Structures are given as C-alpha cells and as structure tokens.
Amino acid sequence: MSIKPPIVISRLDLERIEALLERMPPVQATQYEALRAELDRAEVVEPAAVPANVVTMNSVVTFKDEGSSDELTVSLVYPSGAGVPGSVSILAPVGSALLGLTVGQQIDWPTPDGRQRRLRVLDIDYQPEAAGDLHR
Secondary structure, three states, X not given: OOOOOOOEEEHXXXXXXXXXXXXXXXXXXXXXXXXXXXXXXXXXXXXXXXXXXXXXXXXXXXXXXXXXXXXXXXXXXXXXXXOOOOEEEOOOHHHHHHOOOEOOOEEEEEOXXXXXXXXXXXXXXXXXXXXXXXXX
C-alpha cells in the first residue's frame, strides 16, 4: 500500500461530513471507516484559508483513473445531491478518495469489489471556497 498524500479539509466540510456519519446506524457507519480515517488525518483549516488547488465539497474536479486511463469530471456532493449525472457522493469510495487532494496528487483507493484504483487529480474546474461561495 502506498503512503497516502497529505490532505486539507475545510472546517465547515469536516463538521458537515462528521454530522452525516453520526446520523448513520452503526452497522451502516462501518462502511465508511476509510472516510473517517481520511478525516482524522486531514489538516483542517477555515474555509477562507483553503488553497484554490484543493478538492472540497461541491468542487467540480477532473481526475484520471490510472488503471484505465479514463478521465472523469465530477462534482463532489453530499448524499442528498447524489444521483445527478456528473455528481459523486462523498460516501462513494471515489468521493472519499478525492476529498482534500490537491491538483497533481494521486491516491490508491479500494473499490467496493476489493480492488485498488489509483486516482490522480488533474484539474479543479470550480471550488466554492476559491469562488467565494462560503455559505453553501
């Protein structure tokens, strides 16, 4: 297993994701241990201090799956916003993997079927913090 890259998360995103996880039944919450581990190791900063090259909640990010060379552009959303074409939930494995990464970073992430995927962030087309949309 490769070493995970350092990640940055806004305090607001952290609070909202933790609240989401706290409301889950314990049996369901165990599915999200990897997400909890990411939150635990993240550098937490105020929303206005998030660098513009960091994937945050509601960011539109382009990433590459190194295994297939597929490039995808998605919006990282809370579960209530999932299901819209082009969106990925923070609770989906790929969503958990992308949160907090900076452009150019890559991370190895397990898929539901037990395989590993290597994701690399190529670009952030929109980030709420950089756009001044801090009230989302």
